[in-house]
Amino acid sequence: MSRVRVHAFTVSLDGYGAGPGQTLETPLGRGGESLHGWFIPTRTFQRMQDRPGTTGPDDDLAAEGFENLGAWIMGRNMFGPVRGPWPDDLWRGWWGENPPYHVPVFVLTHHAREPIEMEGGTVFHFVTDGIEAALARAREAAGPRDIRIGGGVSTIRQYLEARRIDEMHLAFSPILLGGGESLFAGLDLLALGYRVEKHVATGSAMHAVISKNPEKPE
């Protein structure tokens, strides 16, 4: 069966996946853009802009996140800064006309909207009936391939609480954010059956791959 995966999700040392005060100009909140210091230089990211990038463990982990994917799921705030009902159809994501997904992307929202077909195979679908419905649609779209949960914090926390995530690669960046969206607060990952499967430290981040304990009954 296809697996549900999180990759390259980056948190500060104090556990925040986004800083306080998110706006259109600072979608990751105050200080949040510093989270991705490990990811930006990698070949995986840079080649999206046709530029050369670094190789090594940071890039290896970034690249793994794009292997064998058949669908993505993301929260609405990862899709864009618009809140409340969609005022029009102008917002088409942060990524331009050819987004780096190339598969169906299911966006969790409370506000219905027609699908958007982009260049390169990405189609944004808007799901208004919750995380399980989104996962069911993603499974259908992905077939034997895997499903990646993009973010943000709230989306990942909901799928963790439901024990739907099979594997989660977290990157800890050596910064403090002081506040914002905490990935861990009140979430007992051990009790949910998660454990650290492997870890890799680089000069830019500590990476941990967390997986669901198969011994724990569903």
Place this chain on the structure above:
Amino acid sequence: MSRVRVHAFTVSLDGYGAGPGQTLETPLGRGGESLHGWFIPTRTFQRMQDRPGTTGPDDDLAAEGFENLGAWIMGRNMFGPVRGPWPDDLWRGWWGENPPYHVPVFVLTHHAREPIEMEGGTVFHFVTDGIEAALARAREAAGPRDIRIGGGVSTIRQYLEARRIDEMHLAFSPILLGGGESLFAGLDLLALGYRVEKHVATGSAMHAVISKNPEKPE
């Protein structure tokens, strides 16, 4: 002036300095003993038992924590498992007759007790009038040398909130604890003027040295 320092304070990836369910047998709570996987093999720790140990960045950071110290401060739970009024004078710390401090150690407690003079220069003093009184006594004892705050989480959080800590070395161990004592919950280290000064990743931990921004007015 002498500085107030924290060293080798270890937290899990989910930010806990001790796991849930602390007892006499598991003073760091469930799973908490795994926190110190990076520290136990080091020469700095092993030579306390006259054994050889590893050198390298983990040991360098462990060793720095013992340089130029004139006093220690610790919470009562770091001193021992006894809670409430002292039933007798039998408990003399976890460390045997010659503890690894060799300077005055000020133990925060609500329950008065006579000082205990140990071998090797360690004297345990019990301070019942709060963190500022303990710090004043430690400063007097330390003279030009520095003061190390040992732990646990509650003690460190109180001194951070009071902006009394000048430098703090944290080690992030690649484990999950799921619950217990959170170092970060509700504590805005950025607003308190702290920032990550340097970081070193090893195969066993990600180390971060956090310091108080001197530009922020007291």
